[in-house]
Structures are given as C-alpha cells and as structure tokens.
Amino acid sequence: MPSPEVNLSYPLFHQRCLQLNEAILKKSGQPFFSFEEGLPRDWENYKKKVCEEGRKRLAVDEWTEDEIGSGQIIRRLIAAIEIDIPNTDTTNNLIESGKRYGEQTRSHRSLYEALHDPGVTRSYEQLIYDLFKEKIPRDRAFQGFIDHAGKIYDYIAYVFFLYRPERYAPIKTTHFDRAFSMMGIPLKTARKCSWENYQAYLAALREVKKALELDGFVDVSLIHAHSFCWMLEHLVKETSGDLISIPLPEEVKVLGPVPTDRKNRDPDQNRRTPNGPIDYEAQHRKNIFLGRCAEYIAFRAEIRRLEMAGRPDLAEQVNIVSKNAALGYDIKSYDETGEERYIEVKAISGGNTRHSFYLTQNEWRTCTRLKNYYFYLVSGAKTSEPKIHFFKGSRLTEGHLTPSEYIASIPYARE
Structure with a gap:
C-alpha cells in the first residue's frame, strides 16, 4: 500500500519553529537547536x-x-505498557494507564479481560506473536487489535511503536490534530482509528521530520518529529488569523534589457565564508527548504487569485506537481478562462532591480515548448510577508541566460 500524500505548509512550519524556539528560550533560557539538548x-x-x-x-x-x-x-x-520506574523519568504516559480515572479507563484493559477467557487468551496471544514475529501483514494485525480491543488508538499505536520504533509512533489524537492544524496539515485522527488513518498520521510525522532536517536540525528521528508536534501544541498558542500573509502575484510589466557586464560565475569564489569553508550539504538543505516555502506560497497565491476571480472550481484543481521533476514545472494552475497555466517557482533574494535564479535544461526546454508557462519569483519566502512577481516564460530569451556549470564528458579507451 503506497504512503498517503501529506502536504505541509513549509513557510507556516518555519514560523512555528520560530515561535517554539521563542517559547523554549523563555521557559528554559536556552534556544531550541537540538532534540538532545x-x-x-x-x-x-x-x-x-x-x-x-x-x-x-x-x-x-x-x-x-x-x-x-x-x-x-x-x-x-502488560508489563511493557505499565512502565513506571521510581526516581527516574522512565514513566509511560504515551497511553492512558488508568491511574487518574480508574482501571476501567486504561487503554489496554482488553489484555486483562482476555486473561479470563482461555479462547480469547489464545487468539489474542496468537495475534501479538504473529505481529512481533512478522508472520502477519501489518494492516491485518492492526485490524486484529481493533477486533480484540476496540478502536483504542493510543493503545494500538503504542504496540506498533514497541514493534518497530523506527517506523511507527505513539499517538494522542486530540493533541496531534491541533499540532497538525498549526502547521497547515489537513489531517484528523480523533475517532478515526484505522490502518489507513494511522498511515496518514505516520506520513504527516515523516513530513515534519523532513521539514526539521531541511530547516537545519540534524539526526532527526520519527520520535523527534513526534516530540516537536507535542511541544508545539503545548507551548505555542494558536493565533487568530494567518501567520503568513499570502500575496496576490504581481506581474513584471517590463523585463529589463539584458545586462552587458555579466560574468560567468567563478566556481571557486564562494568556497569559503568568513568563518571557514562552506558546508555544502547544509546549504543544499537550506536551499531545498527555501524552495519548498516559495512553492507553497505560490500555490496558496494561485488559489487565492482564482477564488478572487470568481473561479473557486478552478482553485480547487490547483496542484503542486514538483515531485515529478520530468514535468519541468512546479505547479499546475489555470487562467480564469480555464486554460492550463504551468508555473515554475523560484525563491529569490536581493534588491528590486535585478534578480537571478537557476534554471535547469529541462525547465528551459519546457519553458520554450509550453505557451502558457510562467515564472513565479518569490521573495521573503521565510518571512511572514512574502512577495510574488511573475512573468510569462516566452519573455525569457537565451540572452538572459548565463552558464554557471558545465558537464565534462571525457571519452577514453583502454590500451
């Protein structure tokens, strides 16, 4: 079964990271830069x-x-659930244990009940054995736990967490639904205990994990993504209104003349920073994150543009397609008339008079082939007030292009 698609708002995620860092700094006096500190x-x-x-x-x-x-x-x-080691921080609060409201509220009460019926004991233990010994498909095992325990989401998720902690995570639905909402993830888990919903929940955590890695955190695990959501929901208040002001795209009316003083980039000129060599891997992650932020802003701007044009039907069809790099564009949108619009999004910085961005050979070819191809230039993609300028791809000429990299193909023959 393929993983469900989960979209996270990268610019909103970044703003939430800033808010969480501020909250942690205020509470502890230390900034948030690692899950191990x-x-x-x-x-x-x-x-x-x-x-x-x-x-x-x-x-x-x-x-x-x-x-x-x-x-x-x-x-x-039962022993693996009821963990409470005195004088340590090793206490299991990942599921409802029954300590606060009595034994009848404990999420794993079906285990105790099964011990009173030999037939149920056997079938329940066969299920547990088959899961942990990998003798049953995981979706069937999940349903088996529902059949025995009911739709007790925190209990079943915890069992799967014990089974494969690198792949599965515990859940407390209300808290995570709020955390996901704060990051623009349209997923609900409360009262939706099923294998399909659990897969969507895990996909959302993996998306948070990826965003944390791209935003500069290192050695991030799935349980770290789980912790991020938990801390966000507990420490950061949801605010009324949008944290990100999504602008309407502004067309570049005049594409200036091609500058005559351009020089090809020297591949060695940026090998060092004032503090030493550039960390190219970290820079690559930052560039990807910035691009994701710009992409989402352009996506939301297109929806807003079409809604304001009285075409909510077309706004619902706007789609981010950047995962398919072969297409040569990032967003499939529409003009008000219903004609398809192909958008390549570029995150830019700098002044207002000249901007530069990288263009792949495939993007250039697609730009020249599709008549309704547009470049959307997003500045301030990691701020609360980004800007978007766009122009039609047909206005870009070869004269605007400067080679910055070369592919060396060296044929040789063995003697």
Missing part, C-alpha cells in the same frame, strides 16, 4: 527510555509458539 531532551527523552524498557520487558526473542495461550505473552505486553 536542553528542554527538548529533558521533556521528551523519556520516550526512548520507555520504548527500550518496553522492548526489554517483552523479550520477543525468547518467545516460543508453545507459549501461545498460556497468558505469558499478554502479561509481558
């Missing part, structure tokens, strides 16, 4: 410890098929 570590590192302790208590490698039906596997899973 300061308040994020103090608050969230327990999740790894709970998982490690839970897997240790499960001791899956020691399981044998002869144990199925004995109740031993269920008791091990």
Whole structure:
C-alpha cells in the first residue's frame, strides 16, 4: 500500500519553529537547536527510555509458539505498557494507564479481560506473536487489535511503536490534530482509528521530520518529529488569523534589457565564508527548504487569485506537481478562462532591480515548448510577508541566460 500524500505548509512550519524556539528560550533560557539538548531532551527523552524498557520487558526473542495461550505473552505486553520506574523519568504516559480515572479507563484493559477467557487468551496471544514475529501483514494485525480491543488508538499505536520504533509512533489524537492544524496539515485522527488513518498520521510525522532536517536540525528521528508536534501544541498558542500573509502575484510589466557586464560565475569564489569553508550539504538543505516555502506560497497565491476571480472550481484543481521533476514545472494552475497555466517557482533574494535564479535544461526546454508557462519569483519566502512577481516564460530569451556549470564528458579507451 503506497504512503498517503501529506502536504505541509513549509513557510507556516518555519514560523512555528520560530515561535517554539521563542517559547523554549523563555521557559528554559536556552534556544531550541537540538532534540538532545536542553528542554527538548529533558521533556521528551523519556520516550526512548520507555520504548527500550518496553522492548526489554517483552523479550520477543525468547518467545516460543508453545507459549501461545498460556497468558505469558499478554502479561509481558502488560508489563511493557505499565512502565513506571521510581526516581527516574522512565514513566509511560504515551497511553492512558488508568491511574487518574480508574482501571476501567486504561487503554489496554482488553489484555486483562482476555486473561479470563482461555479462547480469547489464545487468539489474542496468537495475534501479538504473529505481529512481533512478522508472520502477519501489518494492516491485518492492526485490524486484529481493533477486533480484540476496540478502536483504542493510543493503545494500538503504542504496540506498533514497541514493534518497530523506527517506523511507527505513539499517538494522542486530540493533541496531534491541533499540532497538525498549526502547521497547515489537513489531517484528523480523533475517532478515526484505522490502518489507513494511522498511515496518514505516520506520513504527516515523516513530513515534519523532513521539514526539521531541511530547516537545519540534524539526526532527526520519527520520535523527534513526534516530540516537536507535542511541544508545539503545548507551548505555542494558536493565533487568530494567518501567520503568513499570502500575496496576490504581481506581474513584471517590463523585463529589463539584458545586462552587458555579466560574468560567468567563478566556481571557486564562494568556497569559503568568513568563518571557514562552506558546508555544502547544509546549504543544499537550506536551499531545498527555501524552495519548498516559495512553492507553497505560490500555490496558496494561485488559489487565492482564482477564488478572487470568481473561479473557486478552478482553485480547487490547483496542484503542486514538483515531485515529478520530468514535468519541468512546479505547479499546475489555470487562467480564469480555464486554460492550463504551468508555473515554475523560484525563491529569490536581493534588491528590486535585478534578480537571478537557476534554471535547469529541462525547465528551459519546457519553458520554450509550453505557451502558457510562467515564472513565479518569490521573495521573503521565510518571512511572514512574502512577495510574488511573475512573468510569462516566452519573455525569457537565451540572452538572459548565463552558464554557471558545465558537464565534462571525457571519452577514453583502454590500451
């Protein structure tokens, strides 16, 4: 089953990062730059410890098929859930344990109930055994837990977290629905416990993980993305109105003359910064993040433009297609008449009189082939008030292009 598509607003995500950093700095006196330092570590590192302790208590490698039906596997899973080690931060609050509101509210009560019926004990332990020994498809295992426990989302997700912590994550639906909303992710998980919804939830976490990596964080895991959402929802208040002011695209009326003083870029001129050599990998991540921000801003601007033109039907069809690089453009949109508009988005910086951007050979060819091809130049893509200027691709000529890189093809023959 392919992973569901999840769209995250990169510019909104960046603004939320800034807000969270401000909140963490105010609360702890230290900035937010790592999940392994300061308040994020103090608050969230327990999740790894709970998982490690839970897997240790499960001791899956020691399981044998002869144990199925004995109740031993269920008791091990109960122990892997009810983790509360005194005088440590290793306490499991990833699911409802029943401590606050009584045993009947604990999410894993079906495990206790199963121990009173030998037939249920056997079928439940067969399911648990098959999941952890990888003898059953995971979607069938998820449904099996629903059949035994009901749609108890936090309990089932926690079991899958114990099974493969690098791939699965726990969930508390109300908190994560709010966090996703704060980042522009249109996903609801509350009262929607199913394998399909869980996959969408995990896809959203992976998108957050990717955004964190592109925005400068290193060694980010899925559980770090989980922690980011949790801290965001707890420390940052949702604000009324939009954090990002989406502008209407402004057309460049006059494309200035081609400058005559251009020089080809010296490949060695930017190899160092005042503080030493450039970290090209980090710079590449920053460029991708900036591009994603610009892309989303242009996407939202197109929706707004068509809605204001009285074409909400076309606004609903605007789509980001940049994952298919072969197309040669980033957004498929429409003119007010319904004619398709192909948009290549470029994040730019600098003054208002001259801008430059990179253009691939495929983008240039597509620009010359499609008559309704546009360049959207987005400035201030990581600010709350970006700007968009656009012009039709047919106005760009070869005279505007300056070679900056070359491909060396060297044929040789063996002697």
